[in-house]
Each structure stands twice: as structure tokens, then as C-alpha cells.
């Protein structure tokens with residue numbers, strides 16, 4: 001089928017496949033032997049790297065400018081300018097300095113995080129084989145230029161748009177561009193004439209699912225079709241549940257802040273009339289309360305997590321996948337290469353009576369040798385111990401393997417004899433047969449009894465853990481020189497070849513670690529039931545239920561969603577069914593991971609919350625994945641999950657800190673603006689308070705997590721956040737109110753002393769409370785990371801030095817009498833003590849774990 005991809009109305013120049021081979025070669029000043037190194041380097045310099053989407057990363061000036069024009073910061077700076085104009089130079093300078101310092105802190109952290117993540121991504125960047133100066137070299141996809149000749153084979157991503165110079169049974173999956181789910185055949189461009197359709201064009205971003213090609217690159221980067229599409233919908237990735245949750249929280253705080261600031265401003269206006277100071281105060285308050293740091297905090301914390309995971313050979317391509325990994329409660333995996341070593345060995349063959357048969361091996365080898373399509377590790381294993389030639393047989397035609405038919409056929413000739421030899425999934429192959437071969441090579445009718453006998457044989461051998469391929473043949477008429485799918489019928493069943501593929505040593509440990517971490521493992525395989533069951537047993541996988549691709553095909557999505565939860569083993573599953581299972585599990589409320597390495601796994605990897613692949617996997621699989629495991633050891637997966645949960649725990653520490661102190665501050669400020677005859681802090685003091693508080697939190701991404709945080713999957717849980725806020729926020733306000741009362745009622749403090757004292761109280765409680773709320777356990781049981789201790793205590797020390805020494809006089813601080821200081825220390829201490837006592841109430845839901853691994857009814861069904 002040669003369907004023109006959408007948007008075919010491009011200019012004639014864009015439709016390079018119409019130009020024909022020679023014209024295009026001429027226009028690109030290229031040859032079919034590729035470019036020279038020097039020429040390629042020159043073109044790369046001239047036309048830029050081959051990136052469909054221009055990097056979303058912005059330079060430093062942009063990052064700074066973006067923050068300066070944030071409405072609140074902008075208003076603050078304008079207000080400061082006004083106060084400067086009215087003669088208050090000091091405030092102007094200090095406000096500008098503080099704002100710049102905050103921005104610098106913010107930008108520095110963000111840039112560092114981005115650099116680290118980019119470095120990791122480069123480690124798993126896709127490479128492509130190009131012809132340069134006559135040699136085959138592996139180059140990064142980014143370095144491909146127009147005029148390059150690249151060699152691609154099944155499982156490769158197409159790096160750019162180009163014309164096919166040579167093709168061996170190539171099929172491309174163009175679903176990204178056309179939405180067409182079935183692979184399309186791709187042919188070499190004819191020598192002289194121009195092709196009309198896109199049969200001999202390949203497009204960047206699509207993938208080769210069968211065969212091999214040599215392609216002349218015609219357009220790269222933004223000039224490709226994918227580039228044109230990407231430009232029109234730049235930021236394409238929809239936010240994850242977690243990102244939406246954090247964003248929603250940010251918006252909530254923002255709205256509350258807006259109300260509060262308005263409230264404070266209006267009460268001030270009503271009570272004291274318009275003044276630049278109360279306006280500045282309101283804006284500074286808004287700056288302090290908005291969660292402007294939350295996005296940076298997330299990036300920084302996730303990037304820290306990604307770096308720690310990299311040390312464990314786990315590369316994270318999409319940062320938010322870390323959280324999803326920690327939240328994952330179901331992990332689906334394919335079999336070969338993930339749970340097994342993928343060191344497949346051919347261990348023999350048997351005929352229809354179950355006895356050893358060298359003839360079956362012989363037939364299977366002829367098939368493997370002459371099959372042009374995807375040669376996989378089963379073929380390699382078959383051919384490993386055989387002589388290189390195909391005996392006297394010569395190939396005439398073939399039907400390559402695909403994941404729908406699960407078989408491959410070749411048509412071979414020897415003298416006058418023409419035979420079709422088919423090998424593939426045994427049960428399905430048997431269904432196409434009406435005769436079978438006996439030990440003496442005579443054929444016999446395949447009646448029901450014989451069929452049942454052979455099926456039982458296949459079942460028994462499979463249950464011993466042998467991977468089987470059925471072998472069948474069909475004598476063909478002497479004029480036959482091509483094959484069609486209709487020819488795969490009326491076959492003679494010859495027997496089966498048997499392979500072993502030992503389970504990975506690390507798999508069984510990893511599976512039990514995953515179970516201990518509350519992650520249910522499900523196997524989704526293209527292989528037959530007995531083989532998969534045998535593997536599950538040898539890995540001690542606690543597996544329930546079994547479902548086959550055939551059964552899945554009969555179920556509607558809703559029915560599937562209710563069934564998949566109870567089933568752990570899926571067999572004879574086609575590639576798009578793998579994705580359907582994943583989607584059904586997600587629909588049933590699970591956070592689903594899928595790990596696989598093949599072309600046939602890519603759709604499911606893409607469909608999962610967390611797509612995982614392994615270093616040796618096909619490019620399409622690695623490209624679809626958000627996380628790539630570099631080590632062949634599955635044990636890193638459990639470690640990665642722990643890392644994801646740790647990262648999540650740290651983000652929650654920020655969120656808890658932010659929400660509870662913000663909410664508390666809002667209440668206190670509202671109260672203060674109603675009862676106090678003056679502003680409780682001057683604008684500068686608010687900004688200093690805010691900046692030192694931000695600084696104190698810089699160490700949170702480094703913090704350790706408690707074992708309890710690592711034990712279960714963790715989801716974003718808005719209820720837990722609200723609950724925490726509603727308990728801890730008012731608590732801090734109660735103590736603020738007590739401070740007001742004490743300062744005004746007992747000590748009769750004046751404006752400046754009041755402000756200094758309140759500054760000390762509020763920074764003391766806000767910073768130190770991290771040691772209370774960073775853990776659900778009693779705080780003395782859980783040791784914070786030393787970097788967190790350093791940043792917190794460092795920021796606190798700076799605040800105290802500023803407030804309590806003459807250094808602070810320019811900011812309006814005055815010396816505090818000892819009794820006032822002591823009283824404040826006591827208030828802070830009792831606040832922290834009470835927070836520790838109320839903590840179990842505030843964190844109750846969080847401790848119990850938000851979402852169970854599987855709903856209890858399912859757990860029960862499995863027992």
C-alpha cells in the first residue's frame with residue numbers, strides 16, 4: 001500500500017522522491033558511496049544538527065529574563081524603583097540585590113540539573129551506520145547530513161528523510177506520520193525513472209520493522225516531515241499525573257495568595273490610607289508566598305535522582321519517569337532477553353513421533369539460511385552449528401517473518417524439486433497442515449487423533465522449558481517461482497526444532513525484590529503457554545492466571561480491563577495486544593511499567609506509564625522507552641524503583657514545607673494586618689526571610705528517605721497534602737499569634753523590636769521544622785543528610801547574625817533584650833515539639849501508603 005503521508009502538498013523540492021535517483025544525487029552533490037568526512041563536517045556546520053525539534057533548552061539570558069518579567073518580581077522591582085525615586089535608595093538597592101540573588105540561585109540550580117540530564121541522555125543516544133569516505137562508521141543521529149548514505153536494518157529508527165538506494169524486503173512502520181498501523185513495503189528507487197509515490201522514500205522518526213536498506217539522506221532536522229510536524233506542535237508530551245498534581249497545587253496556592261494579598265492590601269488601605277510601604281509589603285508578601293520555586297525544585301530533585309540512578313546503570317531519558325517508576329505497582333515484561341539470558345542454543349529436533357530427527361533440523365536450517373527478513377536469535381542458533389552453504393538447495397522466493405503470522409516461509413529448488421519450507425509457532429503451523437511426515441519420511445493424513453497426539457507432544461516438550469519452532473513443508477509445482485500467503489496452507493508437518501534459553505540468574509532475585517517492593521510482575525510473551533509457565537516456575541514468579549492472545553482478541557476494552565488484573569501470564573500475544581494489555585491495566589487504575597527489547601515491544605513501551613528498555617535492545621524499543629537499563633542485571637530495576645520513591649519522598653518534603661508554612665503565614669498575615677497598628681515586617685525583611693528560607697531547602701534533594709518511604713509504591717496524593725496543610729498550617733499560626741500577644745502585651749514592643757523578634761521567630765520555626773517533617777518516624781530516629789543539615793543551619797545562622805547583630809541595622813533590625821530572645825526561643829521550641837507530636841496525625845495517610853498494590857479483592861483471588 002503506498003499511501004501518501006499527510007501534507008503531501010509540499011513543494012516539489014520537498015518531494016525529493018519525485019526527482020529520481022540521479023537528479024537527487026546531483027542536487028545533493030553526493031554519491032552512492034557516501035560523503036567524505038571533511039564534506040560531512042562542513043555540511044553539519046553549515047546546516048546544523050539533525051534534530052527534528054529544536055532544543056527546548058534556553059540560554060542563560062533567556063532564563064534570567066524569564067524570571068525578571070514574572071509579574072510579581074516585575075511589580076516588586078517597579079515598586080522598589082518608585083521607593084528609590086522617593087529618596088529611599090537603601091531599600092531600592094537591597095531589594096534589587098535580593099531579587100538578583102534569588103534568581104541566581106534558581107538559575108544556577110536549574111542549569112546544573114539540565115546539564116547533568118543532558119549528559120545522561122547522550123549516553124543512550126541513538127547511533128546510525130553511515131558511509132563516510134568509503135568506510136562504514138557509527139555516528140550519532142544528530143550528525144547525519146543531507147547527502148549522507150546510511151545503512152539501516154530491521155529495528156532501526158530512520159534518522160532523517162531519504163531515498164532508498166537498495167532494499168532487501170524492507171517494511172517500514174509509518175504510523176507516526178500517517179496513522180497507518182500496518183507496515184508498508186519499501187522498495188529501492190528504480191535506476192533511471194523517478195518514483196511516483198513514497199514507496200522508495202523513508203521518513204525520519206518512522207522505523208524499519210523488516211529487511212535492510214541503504215538510504216540517501218535528502219533532508220535532515222527541521223526540514224524533515226517530522227520536523228515540520230514537530231514545529232507545529234512543539235511541546236508534545238502531555239503532563240503526567242504527578243506533574244498535573246504539582247501544578248494544581250501550585251495554582252491553588254497562587255489563588256490563595258492572591259486573596260490574601262488583596263485582603264491585606266485592603267485592610268491596610270482602610271486603616272492607614274495609601275502608602276508605598278504597604279504596597280511594597282503586599283507585593284513582597286506575594287513573592288514570598290507564591291510557590292515560584294516548585295518547578296525548579298522538581299527539576300533539581302528529579303535530576304539528582306537521575307544522577308544517582310545513572311551510577312546504578314539506569315539512564316533516565318524523561319525526568320518525570322522517575323516519579324512514575326516509584327509509583328509503579330505493576331511491571332509487565334517480555335520474556336526473551338529480559339527474564340532469560342537470550343543466549344539461545346539449539347538443542348535438537350524431533351519428528352512427529354517425538355524421536356530425534358536430523359531431517360527436521362535440516363529443513364529448519366534451509367528456512368533460516370534463505371529467509372531474507374529479520375533474522376533473529378533463533379535463526380542464529382540454528383545456523384551456528386551448521387555448514388555455511390544450503391546443501392544443494394537454491395532459494396527462489398520467501399515470505400519473511402512477521403509478528404502477526406509468527407512464521408516464515410522459503411521457496412527452494414534442487415534440480416526439478418521445488419519445496420516450500422515453513423517454520424514458526426508450532427500450534428498455529430499445525431493448523432495449516434493436513435498431512436504429517438513419519439519417521440521413514442512417508443507422509444500420512446493428519447486426522448484428529450494424530451493432531452491431538454502432536455499437540456500433546458508439543459505441550460510436553462514446552463513444559464520442559466524448551467522453546468519450540470514447528471517445521472512444515474509443501475512440495476510445489478515446478479513452475480512456482482513466487483510465494484504468497486495463500487500458499488501457506490495444505491502443509492505437511494515435519495516436526496519441531498527445540499531451543500533452550502536459560503533464565504537470567506539475576507531475574508529470580510529481582511522478581512522477589514520487586515514483589516517485596518509491592519510491584520506485581522506480569523509476563524507478556526509472544527511464546528507458547530508451556531514455555532512461559534515453565535519459566536515462571538523456575539523463577540519462582542508468584543504468577544496467577546493465564547491468558548492467550550486469541551482470548552484477548554475476543555474481549556472488548558472494558559472486559560479486558562477487568563480481566564487483566566487477575567492474570568499474570570500472557571502468551572501468544574501480538575505486538576499491539578501487548579500495548580492493549582498495558583492500557584487496560586492503566587485503565588484499571590494501576591501505574592504500569594513495561595520492559596522489553598524488541599521491535600514488537602515498542603508499542604507497549606510507549607503505552608506504559610514507565611517505558612523501560614535495555615541497552616542491547618532494538619533502537620525502536622530504546623527510543624520509545626523513558627528509562628534504559630545499561631546493565632544486563634535486572635537487580636538495578638529494584639534499585640531504580642527505590643531511587644524513584646526516594647526522589648518522590650524528597651519532593652514531598654518540599655511540598656509539605658511549602659504548603660504548611662505558606663498556609664500558616666497567610667493566616668498569620670491576615671491576622672496581623674487586622675490587629676497590628678503597623679506592618680508586621682518591612683518589605684525588605686520579608687524578602688530576606690524568603691530568600692534564606694529558600695536557601696535552607698537547597699539540601700533537600702540530597703536527603704535520604706526512610707525505609708517506610710521506600711517500601712510501597714507512592715502516588716501523588718492531594719488528600720494527604722491537604723490534610724498535612726490543614727493540621728500544620730494553623731499550628732504555626734497559633735504560635736505566631738502567641739508571639740504577637742507576648743510581644744505587644746507583655747513586652748510592649750515597639751515597631752522595630754516587634755519586627756526583629758517576629759523575624760527571628762518565624763525564620764527559626766520555618767527552617768527548623770524541616771527536621772520534624774522530613775520523616776514520618778520520630779525525628780530523632782531518622783538521620784538527615786549532612787548537606788541538608790549544612791544548608792539549613794547555614795541559612796539559619798545567616799538569618800540570626802543579620803537580625804541580632806549591628807549588621808542588620810540597615811534592614812531595620814534592632815538589638816533584642818535577652819528576656820524577649822529567651823521567650824522567642826521558648827515559643828519556637830514548643831512549636832517544634834508540638835509539631836513533632838501532631839505529626840502522626842498530619843501524616844497518617846501518607847504513612848499508610850496511598851494506593852495498595854492491587855485491590856484487596858484481587859489479592860485475595862490470588863491466594
Ligand SMILES: Nc1ncnc2c1ncn2[C@@H]1O[C@H](COP(=O)(O)OP(=O)(O)OP(=O)(O)O)[C@@H](O)[C@H]1O
Nearest residue numbers: 334335336378406407408423424425525526527598
Ligand atoms: N525466526 C523465526 N522464524 C519463525 N518463527 C519465529 C521466529 N522467531 C520467532 N518466531 C515465532 O514467533 C513467536 C513470537 O516471537 P518472539 O518470541 O520474538 O515474541 P516475543 O513476544 O518477543 O517473545 P518473548 O516474550 O519471548 O520475547 C515465537 O514464539 C515463535 O513461535
Ligand SMILES: [Mg+2]
Nearest residue numbers: 334335336598
Ligand atoms: Mg521479545
